[in-house]
Amino acid sequence: MNADTVLSLLPARPRLLALGEPTHGEDVLLDVRNDLFRQLVEQAGYRTIVLEIDCLRAQLVDDYVTSGAGSLDAVMAQGFSHEWGAYPPNRSLVSWMRSYNEDRPAPEQVRFAGFDGPLEITAASSPRQALTALHGYLADRVDPGLLPCTLETLEDLLGADDLWTNPAAMRDPAQSVGQTASADRLRRLADNLVALLEIQTPLLIADGWSRAWLNARTAVGLLRYHFWMADSSPSRLPWLLGIRAAMMAANLLALAERSPTLVYAHNSHLQRDRSSMRMGGMPLEWWSAGATVSSRLGDDYAFLPTAVGTLRTHNVETPPPNTIEGFLYAQPGDRFIADPRRLAAETLTPRVSPWFGYAPLDPAHLPRFDGIVFIRDAPPS
Incomplete structure (x- = not known):
């Protein structure tokens, strides 16, 4: 070679x-x-x-x-x-x-x-790691009044990780927590955390910026993935495959910039x-x-x-x-x-x-x- x-x-x-x-x-x-x-x-x-x-x-x-x-x-x-x-x-x-x-x-x-x-083929991880890491990064660097929620709020909404990783949810949408009221609020909070990351670009870009965006992309992608795991329509599997591929593509594009x-x-x-x-x-x-x-x-x-x-x-x-x-x-x-x-x-x-x-x-x-x-x-x- x-x-x-x-x-x-x-x-x-x-x-x-x-x-x-x-x-x-x-x-x-x-x-x-x-x-x-x-x-x-x-x-x-x-x-x-x-x-x-x-x-x-x-x-x-x-x-x-x-x-x-x-x-x-x-x-x-x-x-x-x-x-x-x-x-x-x-x-x-x-x-x-x-x-x-x-x-x-x-x-x-x-x-x-x-x-x-x-x-994994059988399950998706909890968004906890990516979401709390993103929140912690922002909490350490921006005006606390700009944060859309506290870490405690995120933890309460996330609940136990095994609710998210339940392998039965892959075959039975009713077993997924991806469309609960808590998950819906988490998606809105994740969107606002990502917006804050964008808004504060001049302050943050020289300090752990790439990893913060990796956590942001992963948190949003996982919440989308869990949403469609809870869906019972014929579009469920195409959406799951597409979201995984889109997460992969976003990570590759970010690395190619570096x-x-x-x-x-x-x-x-x-x-x-x-x-x-x-x-x-x-x-x-x-x-x-x-x-x-x-x-x-x-x-x-x-x-x-x-x-x-x-x-x-x-x-x-x-x-x-x-x-x-x-x-x-x-x-x-x-x-x-x-x-x-x-x-x-x-x-x-x-x-x-x-x-x-x-x-x-x-x-x-x-x-x-x-x-x-x-x-x-x-x-x-």
Whole structure:
């Protein structure tokens, strides 16, 4: 993998370079990511890597790599969601970032971030952490008379966290607290806290501004998400998928403003095309974070999905020759970057995976790829 080859496919260095993966949990994919990020840092001035993990928890990792706060064991256990802190290449990434930053001034340091909301497939987090952190930030810095409420008011309205995180609410809207009178008032108070953050920009912008906005975006996004969890109309699932993607996109746009950034996530979150899936027997479509960010950034966004030839531990064998993966499998080399324009003249069909956890590339999306990272055979992790 060579960063120069990646950048040679693009009209200019993008502020947000998106590297996708077709499946989660394969060490070889994470090793390729780590190698590319190191080269982008050392050769092309990239300063941030952002992963598909909880944006609030990831702050612990950023504190560690920039200042050494905490310990490596602690941040791997607490700073990663979805149990991704257990993957050795993720530990190697964090270790390398801390070592790189050790003797460098803050403007030259590399940074770590997550761009997903505090969301799981089965439940969504309470908005408490983000909402109270936003309130505390403002309470410490602005005229107390401008605050729309006290911290005690927020705590009373929030109630117990397990009311918000009840997994039964994902399947039964009646179990959700997202449309209660308390939740409705919390949404109005959150809106006013965000407005106050905007109003006080000249006072606040030099002091913890980015993290305050991360908390603001997360609090509002979670309250919206819980509102639609409580909805029983056919629009419920499209709204939930759309809100999550919008939260991701807002976080990516904020990071791209800060420094050139590599984002790593599933191909489906980063693609420019409309995403689709079936859930509960219902076909669903929504715009991914990548589609939204690309529409905003233009050439400052680039997307390279990763394709894999075989995943034999999951019975994904040699790909048919008339698929994207099959065409690339027939080329020399175990790992390389392909120009998608080379495939434009080929007659290709979608590959069908025997394993639900692996998503092959769709030939219809080829015109909206900036490059393809290909790994011939993925060994057991």
